[in-house]
Amino acid sequence: MDSPSDIFQSRLYRLNRVLLSLLGQWPFQQDRHRRVIFVTISVLGITQAITQVFALVTLRHDLIATLECIPPLMVDIACIVKMINLICNIRKIKILLISIQRDWQSWTIQSEFEILYKFAETGRSITIGYASGMYAFGSLFPLMAIIPKIIDKNVVSNYSTRPVGFPYHVEYFVNLDKYYYPVLIHNYLATAIRLTIIVASDSYVAILVQHCCALFSIVRYRLEHIRESIEQDKELAMLEEDDKIYNNFAYCIRKHENALQFANLLETAYSKVFFIEVGLIIGAMSLSALQATIDSFTPELALRHGGYITAQLLHLYIACWLGQQVIDHSSRVYTSIYRGEWYESSPKSRKLLNVMMLRSTLPCTLTVGKIMVLSLPSFSAIVRASASYFTVFRSVQ
Numbered sequence: 001m002d003s004p005s006d007i008f009q010s011r012l013y014r015l016n017r018v019l020l021s022l023l024g025q026w027p028f029q030q031d032r033h034r035r036v037i038f039v040t041i042s043v044l045g046i047t048q049a050i051t052q053v054f055a056l057v058t059l060r061h062d063l064i065a066t067l068e069c070i071p072p073l074m075v076d077i078a079c080i081v082k083m084i085n086l087i088c089n090i091r092k093i094k095i096l097l098i099s100i101q102r103d104w105q106s107w108t109i110q111s112e113f114e115i116l117y118k119f120a121e122t123g124r125s126i127t128i129g130y131a132s133g134m135y136a137f138g139s140l141f142p143l144m145a146i147i148p149k150i151i152d153k154n155v156v157s158n159y160s161t162r163p164v165g166f167p168y169h170v171e172y173f174v175n176l177d178k179y180y181y182p183v184l185i186h187n188y189l190a191t192a193i194r195l196t197i198i199v200a201s202d203s204y205v206a207i208l209v210q211h212c213c214a215l216f217s218i219v220r221y222r223l224e225h226i227r228e229s230i231e232q233d234k235e236l237a238m239l240e241e242d243d244k245i246y247n248n249f250a251y252c253i254r255k256h257e258n259a260l261q262f263a264n265l266l267e268t269a270y271s272k273v274f275f276i277e278v279g280l281i282i283g284a285m286s287l288s289a290l291q292a293t294i295d296s297f298t299p300e301l302a303l304r305h306g307g308y309i310t311a312q313l314l315h316l317y318i319a320c321w322l323g324q325q326v327i328d329h330s331s332r333v334y335t336s337i338y339r340g341e342w343y344e345s346s347p348k349s350r351k352l353l354n355v356m357m358l359r360s361t362l363p364c365t366l367t368v369g370k371i372m373v374l375s376l377p378s379f380s381a382i383v384r385a386s387a388s389y390f391t392v393f394r395s396v397q
Contacts, residue, residue, distance in 0.1 A: 007104045008097070012120040015127050016207055019200035025086045027094035041193050042083075048190035049076040054171035055161045065159060065169060067291040071308065072141075072168045074284040078277055079194050082201040085273040092269045093204075099262055100211050108251075109232035111225075112218050119214035123207035126318070130206065131199045133314050138195045140307030142167035142188060167191060202318060208266050209322040209366075215259035216329040219356075220336040222252045227341065245345040249352040256333065256356055263326060263364035274319065275369025278382060285312050286389040293394065316382060323366040323374025334360035 008017050008028075020026040024037030052073050059065035086093065107113045148155050149165035161169040163176050165184055172183055222229045230236045230244045239247060292305040337353050337360070366374045372381075 007101055012117075012124050013207065015124065015131070016200075016204055019131075019196065020086075020204060022196055023083070023086070023200055025083075025090070025093075025200070027090055027097060038087075044186070045076070045079065045190050045193050045197075048170070048187060049073065049080070051170040051172050052076065052168055054173070055169035058161060058171050059159070059169060064291070065161075067287055068162075069169045071284045071288045071291070074280045074287075075194060075198075078280045079197040081273055081276045081280075082197055085270070086201060089269040092265055096208055096262065096265060096269075099258075100208075103211070103215065103258075108235070109229060111221055111229070111232060115217050115221060116211075116214050119210040119217070120207070123210035126206045126210070127203040130203055130314070130318055134199050134202075134311055135195055137307040137311035137314065138191075138198075141304050142191050144304045144307075198315065202315065205266075205270060206318065206322060208262075209325055212259060212262050212266060212364075213325050213329040215255060215262060216333055219252050219256045219259065219333055220329075222248060222255070223333070223336040223340045223342075225340075226344075246349040246352070249345070249349055253352060253356060256359070259330070260359065260364065263330065266326075267364070267366055271367050271369055274366065274374065275371065277319070278316070278368050278372075281312050281316050282382060282386045282389060285309055285383075285386040286393060288312075289386075289390045290393045313383070317379055319366075320374050320376055320379035320382075323378070324376045326366055327363045327373070327375060331360065331363035 007013060017026055021029055022037070023041060024034040026034075052069060056066065056069040056073065059069060104116060107116060145167040146165045155164050157164045157166075159169065160176070161171050163180065165180075166187060168187065170183070170187065172179070174183075176183060226245060226248060229248055233248070236244045236247055288305050288309050334357060337357055342350060342353060368374060368378075372378055
């Protein structure tokens with residue numbers, strides 16, 4: 001493994017760094033490179049979204065075509081929101097990354113290093129799994145559109161705004177027969193950019209949450225294994241007996257405060273974007289389900305809509321699961337205080353634990369615009385809300 005001072009070049013964070021660099025959103029990139037990349041992907045992505053808006057206006061009198069236009073457009077809006085959030089919070093993002101770098105450089109005992117490594121490895125696994133799932137399910141939509149064109153070159157479409165091979169309705173106000181391949185390439189490049197924005201942004205949140213959980217776990221280990229921690233810490237081992245425990249508890253308080261600050265900064269950076277994302281996911285899944293029930297059921301449509309809805313569910317589940325992780329690891333500090341050998345310490349040392357006990361009664365959370373806490377119960381609540389909206393749309397069809 002690479003040295004901790006070079007942690008973002010190591011295998012643990014390399015994929016996240018590459019994904020954000022592809023979007024020009026890695027804070028340690030050269031400013032010139034970041035601007036060039038950002039302008040390029042913005043032009044490709046926004047121009048494609050504009051053509052979808054034009055198509056929506058053109059097809060406004062056709063209910064089925066309108067329903068086909070709205071879910072992809074919602075995804076475009078979500079991607080734009082994610083990019084704006086990354087740009088507006090670039091300073092906070094840099095602070096969080098510097099904090100991760102500092103923690104990798106400042107671990108004091110081997111157990112702390114092992115905890116950091118364990119959670120970083122989990123973050124890497126989440127990134128790989130999430131990227132694989134999103135690219136696989138997200139690609140079904142455009143791939144199922146191009147297959148008929150490959151199989152039968154003479155097949156025609158019912159809509160001029162979506163020739164055979166095009167994944168979405170678009171309106172360029174040009175002859176699509178003449179400019180078919182340039183426009184097709186533009187659409188598929190925009191689709192790749194869209195998926196990369198989702199994967200890069202969400203996997204970045206995943207590694208931040210995992211590091212936050214690692215900080216709480218380090219505090220818990222120090223509290224539950226006081227003797228082992230003191231034996232591993234060379235600085236504490238040279239102190240008097242009561243000073244050893246006192247300084248260990250003081251170290252736990254500092255680490256706990258760092259974890260709380262990290263969690264709070266993470267929450268402030270992503271609370272608003274989570275609010276917009278959840279609303280868009282509810283609308284996109286409801287309308288996709290409605291579109292699937294309106295269209296004549298075919299294997300192609302089943303794969304297209306099924307892949308789209310599955311990608312949205314995966315996106316939502318990961319966000320809720322990460323929120324649950326923050327709640328669980330921050331709240332367990334309270335019980336870890338009781339599990340340790342606190343009774344062997346002096347009254348002076350025990351008083352230090354009161355501060356952590358009081359703060360640990362209120363777990364850290366990731367919220368949806370301060371309205372709803374992201375957790376596994378909220379995942380089921382959001383899915384039920386999507387089903388309810390689908391029912392309403394279906395009844396007023």
